[in-house]
Amino acid sequence: MDSLCIENEWLRLKIVPQVGASIAAFEVRRGREWVPIMRPTPQPLPDKPSSYSSFTLAPFSNRIKxxxxxxxxxxxxxxxxxxxxxxxxxxVRSRPWQVFHGTNSAACTFDSRFFEDVNWPWPFSLAMLYRLEGSTLETTLELVNQGQSPMPAGFGLHPYFVRNLGEAVLQFGASGYYPTDAGLIPNEDMQPIPDELDFSSARPVGSQPLNLVYGGWDGRAVLEWVGSHLQLLLEADPVFEHLVVFTAPDGTLALEPVTHATDGFNLYARGVRGTGVRVLQPEGSLAGKVRMTIAEL
Structure with missing residues (x-):
């Protein structure tokens, strides 16, 4: 299985069309070296997306109970x-996509109507554009309901960032979080964030295990690797109302911009407000951009 590469003077991105157009590497140039910002994908490239650097979540994100x-x-x-x-x-993350790429951008498309076994009741299509602009990776998503009746919808990105460049210090703002049961399903509406889970001021991620959905995200997160002089600025359009923070077992940190809460469709059916669930009419669409900028401090 092969990857394709786009790059500019500062950044390099490797994409695997056959596995969800997932990211196999995201690196920044430092002198003569390319330094991984997302976790490197094992070689040879696997046919499952779980160990990739990043993959796309659609037409829903995270879990449905x-x-x-x-x-x-x-x-x-x-x-x-x-x-x-x-x-x-x-x-979509395990499916083959159509990908057309140039030097610093790649246009990726997926259409569920070409697959008989898609695990979703409505036909849909998804367009994704990766673009490198200076020290920024911009990802644009557009999900379209290709069916004849309204459908609930959402999407997100699932990047895993390395933590071996230095102590990971994180900062972002949110209005609440969703307490979960043992199966990581929200068991009540969004609640105020307790002090130990509050990253509104920059603080080390530390060793505490995290697998949380924050709601009312302000669309901005800063991850600094102390001692490395490198910083990641993650920015997302307002449609990405939620941020998942996950300390993965492999030692990396997933920061996932997503449109809706975990089990959001069931929360929406219960009348919970602020879930981020969208209802797309036939031929209706949902779109948004995520930008990841690497800065040298």
Whole structure:
């Protein structure tokens, strides 16, 4: 399996069309070396996306409890894809995409109508553009309902950032978080953020395990690797109302801009406000951009 590469003077991005147009490497040039900012993907490249540097979540993000949700008076049962029996991370990250690339950009497209086994009741398409501009990687997403009836929708990105460049210090603002049960499903509405989970002022990520969904995200997060003189500025359009923070078992840190809360469709069906769930009419679309800028301090 092969990757394709786009790069400029400062950044290099490797993409694997056959595995969700996922990112296999995101690196910054320092002198004569390329330094990984996202975790490197194992070689040879795997056919599953879980160990990639980053992958795309659509037409929903994170978990749907018991792979079942209600929408407009109907119950929809998806195929579970986790040991707990949930549906997780949508159904585009393992699929082959069409990718057309130049020197510093790559246009990627996926259409569920070309696959008979897509785990989603509505047909949909997704367009994604990776673009390098100076020291910024910009990713643009557009999800379109290709069906004949309204559909609930959402998307997100799942990048894993390295923590071996120096102590990881994180800062972002949010209005609340979702407490979860043992299966990482929200068990109540969004709540105020306790002090130990509050990153509104910059603080080390430390050794505490995190796997949390923050709501009312202000669309900006700063990750600094102390001692490395490198800093990541993560910015997202307002449609990305939520941020998932996950300290992965491999020692990396996932910062996931997503449009809706975990199990958002079921929260929406219960009348919970602020879930971020969108309802797309036939031929309706959902779009947004995420920008990752690497700065030398």
């Amino acid at each position: 018991a792979a079942r949700f209600e929408f407009e008076g109907y119950t929809y049962q998806l195929e579970p894809n986790t040991p707990e029996g949930n549906a997780q991370h949508g159904d």
